[in-house]
Amino acid sequence: MGFACGREWYTFGMPLLAIETTCDETAAAVVTRGREVLSSVVASQEQLHARWRGVVPELASRAHVERILPVIDEAVARAGIGFAGIEAVAVAVTPGLVGSLLVGLAAAKGIAATFRCPIVGYDHVAAHLYACRLTHGDAIRYPSVGLVASGGHTSLFLVRGPLELDRLGGTIDDAAGEAFDKAAAILGLGYPGGPEIERVAAGGDPRAHRLPRPLASDRERLDLSFSGLKTALRYLVRPPGAPADLPTPQGRERADLAASFQQAAIDAIVAKVDLALAKTGCRCLLVGGGVAANTLLRDSLDELGRRRGVPVFMPPRSLCTDNAAMGAIAWERLEQGADDGLALDVRPGTDRSAARRSDVRSAEPRQGV
Ligand code: KG4
Numbered sequence: 001m002g003f004a005c006g007r008e009w010y011t012f013g014m015p016l017l018a019i020e021t022t023c024d025e026t027a028a029a030v031v032t033r034g035r036e037v038l039s040s041v042v043a044s045q046e047q048l049h050a051r052w053r054g055v056v057p058e059l060a061s062r063a064h065v066e067r068i069l070p071v072i073d074e075a076v077a078r079a080g081i082g083f084a085g086i087e088a089v090a091v092a093v094t095p096g097l098v099g100s101l102l103v104g105l106a107a108a109k110g111i112a113a114t115f116r117c118p119i120v121g122y123d124h125v126a127a128h129l130y131a132c133r134l135t136h137g138d139a140i141r142y143p144s145v146g147l148v149a150s151g152g153h154t155s156l157f158l159v160r161g162p163l164e165l166d167r168l169g170g171t172i173d174d175a176a177g178e179a180f181d182k183a184a185a186i187l188g189l190g191y192p193g194g195p196e197i198e199r200v201a202a203g204g205d206p207r208a209h210r211l212p213r214p215l216a217s218d219r220e221r222l223d224l225s226f227s228g229l230k231t232a233l234r235y236l237v238r239p240p241g242a243p244a245d246l247p248t249p250q251g252r253e254r255a256d257l258a259a260s261f262q263q264a265a266i267d268a269i270v271a272k273v274d275l276a277l278a279k280t281g282c283r284c285l286l287v288g289g290g291v292a293a294n295t296l297l298r299d300s301l302d303e304l305g306r307r308r309g310v311p312v313f314m315p316p317r318s319l320c321t322d323n324a325a326m327g328a329i330a331w332e333r334l335e336q337g338a339d340d341g342l343a344l345d346v347r348p349g350t351d352r353s354a355a356r357r358s359d360v361r362s363a364e365p366r367q368g369v
Pocket residue numbers: 023149150151152153176177178180181192193194195198289290291292293294295320321322
């Protein structure tokens with residue numbers, strides 16, 4: 001099956017083309033069966049959505065339509081192959097914005113039909129955790145506790161295997177990244193808010209304001225909540241009844257607020273990861289999603305891991321935020337001979353109505369939902 005190209009991977013057969021358009025990044029990557037990333041291209045829509053301080057679904061879909069083909073072409077070209085050199089195409093089909101998902105799926109189907117190769121749908125959230133496998137390989141042990149903290153999701157999982165995720169808990173309102181984005185808006189900072197808060201917080205005192213850590217002290221539930229923290233910040237910046245022309249804090253005052261918010265949000269997450277490790281007895285922690293790019297979170301989880309004697313696996317920052325390299329998870333099914341065929345459909349929502357145990361096990365896409 002392989003073809004001579006002077007690279008070591010050809011002995012493993014041809015690589016996979018993965019496509020990711022769940023939200024506001026248009027991404028494509030080429031990954032070998034040995035999980036080597038030959039190329040990874042991400043076209044961000046941050047500029048497009050910045051003025052709205054959040055993702056506008058219709059704008060996102062239209063931008064995906066414009067970018068998907070150039071992004072795929074570039075990924076294939078950078079990998080030094082042609083389309084005929086692709087073993088299969090993988091595409092994120094759940095969860096995400098329906099219009100965005102459909103653009104990636106249509107492109108994937110076009111390639112699968114033209115080049116007569118298998119097509120496999122994968123779960124974006126499970127893929128965030130699979131990003132750990134790209135850098136840490138077989139060092140990862142199962143079962144693990146998995147934390148996915150991103151702009152759309154914040155969940156804790158019992159990870160029995162790459163495709164077997166049992167949801168243990170997660171946010172009951174805003175996702176962690178969404179809270180960072182809203183806090184940045186309150187403080188007059190740019191979008192996406194996470195990196196902005198982190199940058200400004202570096203010059204502030206995290207003990208300047210005592211903000212709430214909602215649910216953190218509840219040692220029963222593995223649920224998280226960020227909306228109360230966000231509201232507390234809002235009232236610190238603009239107390240009820242404050243004049244409309246009250247200026248947004250600047251300089252040291254803003255840095256202290258950003259640092260205090262960041263500390264509270266990270267403390268709340270780390271408390272629940274600690275609880276999840278205690279409740280499950282797992283000896284391994286996997287972390288993924290955009291918020292996992294946050295240095296305070298990374299350092300705090302590393303410290304937690306040291307304290308508990310549990311190895312902590314986090315992807316490099318570039319593989320925390322949305323990318324298609326993590327679509328390498330599709331190899332887990334392709335190696336079993338999977339082919340979802342051209343009837344493959346998207347599943348925009350996370351299925352929480354089904355028993356929570358099998359929440360993400362549905363990484364094997366259901367057809368026509
Ligand atoms: O995983 P991701 O790229 O997209 C989703 O699947 O949602 O995550 C994006 C989120 C945004 O809310 C962004 O503000 C947050 O991740 N984020 C961060 C950092 N970098 C990105 N949050 C905190 N600190 C960061 N350094």
